[in-house]
Amino acid sequence: MTSSTDLRKTVESFWATAEDRNWTAFADTLAEDVVYTLPQTRERVSGRERYVEFNREYPGDWHLRIERIVAEPGQVVTWVHFTVGLDEMYAISFFTGDAEGRVLTVTDFWPEPYEPPVGREHLVERY
């Protein structure tokens, strides 16, 4: 089994156990010194215990499905669709793994809808 396969499976388990609120199994996907980074807010969470807690305490009855996953040895990216009641949003997450195929870093992006700038209507269609 290649380390690419390992980390891809780990990341699939990461999301499945988060959706199930199975925080023990979720913790098993993480390296002890995992670092979670949110560049948009310039926030960082360091260490498995805190990062599990961050997710466990995350407010709202959120549910997720993986929209797309791209993996190579040691690196995985997911595009995940979240619903919280009627709200929908998506997260793009970059993962790196350690030698045991556990998650070592997670960097999340949460893009929000916005109005398109004027001047390109001759090239685009809205959907």
Add this chain to the structure above:
Amino acid sequence: MTSSTDLRKTVESFWATAEDRNWTAFADTLAEDVVYTLPQTRERVSGRERYVEFNREYPGDWHLRIERIVAEPGQVVTWVHFTVGLDEMYAISFFTGDAEGRVLTVTDFWPEPYEPPVGREHLVERY
């Protein structure tokens, strides 16, 4: 050479030729029926000619560097850092390729900075 290698190289060329404003070489990285999608604005640009034009007309003296790239056969994701004067932003782009290793679809996300919600200060540090 695997198709993974092909599309990864194509995507590296896509960004290098965009930075160089070499629109002929940029067009060579694209399938004729390429589709570009911006989920945040629900905009879509269809076809090589329009998509080259969309990029060529894009306002501002923008410059880019690839921050991270993750590739598997037929799929590539890039995290690209843009500067426009003193402004900095980043784009996350999901690429798929055709059988010839050209870009068939591009889906872009442009996450913006935001203020973190209250209630998680006990778990995070700001950087």
